[in-house]
Amino acid sequence: MIMLLPVYEPGHGLVTTVTSLRDAVPGAHLVVVDDGSGPASARVLRDVEDLGCTVLRHDANRGKGAALKTGLRHIAAEYPGRAVICADPDGQHRVEDILRVAEHVAVSGRMVLGVRRFEGRVPLRSRFGNAVTRLLFRAATGCPVVDTQTGLRGYPAGLLDWLCRVPGERFEYEMNVLLHAARSGVPIEQTVIATTYLGDNGSSHFGSLKDSVRVYRPLLRHALTPSARSRA
Template sequence: MLLLPVYEPGQALVTTVVSLRDAAPDAHVVVVDDGSGPASAGPLSAVRDLGCTVLRLPANRGKGAALKHGFRHIAEHHPGHAVVCADPDGQHHVEDILRVARHVEVSARMVLGVRAFEGRVPLRSRFGNALTGVLFRAATGRDIRDTQTGLRGHPADQLPWLCTVPGDRFEYEMNVLLHAVRAGLPIEQTGITTRYIGDNGTSHFGSLADSVRVYRPLLRHALSPSLRRGGVRVAG
């Protein structure tokens, strides 16, 4: 199962779905539209015609809310299936998405597709990931090479738990990592291609409020005396 949370998607969503269909015809794609406007009706209709399940939130609630809506749907309608979450803007190569899918199927553990941040990487992305990595290690004692990756795999038995993790916007993905460490859930990592399009201009992340949402749970966990540390394994 592939889960794509989208907000105001363009043609890149259709391109991603077509590439996935060509590479993995049996994959089932669930798209969660986070309250997009009329301009996105065409791409959403196109991926529905390609066989995707398209769910819609009536108003923009944030990436975390969209992911949890998708997890609940998959747990109810496709029980027993692992889920790979990916950003739908062309940032992730299909080969990398399928690599994470194979890894989570074999390991039955949370798997992160981590970028090397080599070559032409926007400064804000390079600096932001380095800073959150340092803060994550300070808060948990664990080394996550790419805390902000949107390419993640989850085994089927994690879906109910994922729906209980707090956060509706960009902080949700950080909360998943922090709560996984606290719960003692193993986290595996596998390398993926570092790819940015137009200086990462397709990302909806970037405001000061988004940064505060991400860093606040890190600081909260760093000050929590009850933090329990779980294992983090690294694959090549």
């Protein structure tokens, strides 16, 4: 299994995530992309290197989309023909859910989203944001994606070059992947995962207003495209 973990200013939770994955899948290859973190994260990044992770570094913060593309290009070159599982290394994705997505990709050979049901104790902004984007995405594309904002995604090897051509450098990139998949007829499969938020989602680097605009702009642009409306 090839795991891709984009990080920015990671804490010790990254070490915990890496250790858990290593214990569960001893032969897994873990690629961490540090998106311009400061000195405070240097020890954590050295620790995961010592655990056997490949750590790629950006000199400055370029955004989650840029970090994912850096990792995907590296994996396509170093591990050709291998599927990739992308996860947010903040403790919100359980190892069993990561493995469930990996197995689904291996069986289906398709893009697989680990989707949350947003049940139980979920921060209001997360519950509301997902509900809005889910409805807008379905209206724009006709695709009933349950969780458009999930960071747990599996991609077969055949999609890696395509993923690197999808526009977007920051949080809008993952929405663009779904929109371009819907437009291009790339199948999107889903599997249910646990809904987990730690400390009211305080570890997230998603900025409420600026990043929301980045996510909603391509979604609304797609919804207003005549060809997209005719397919919905």
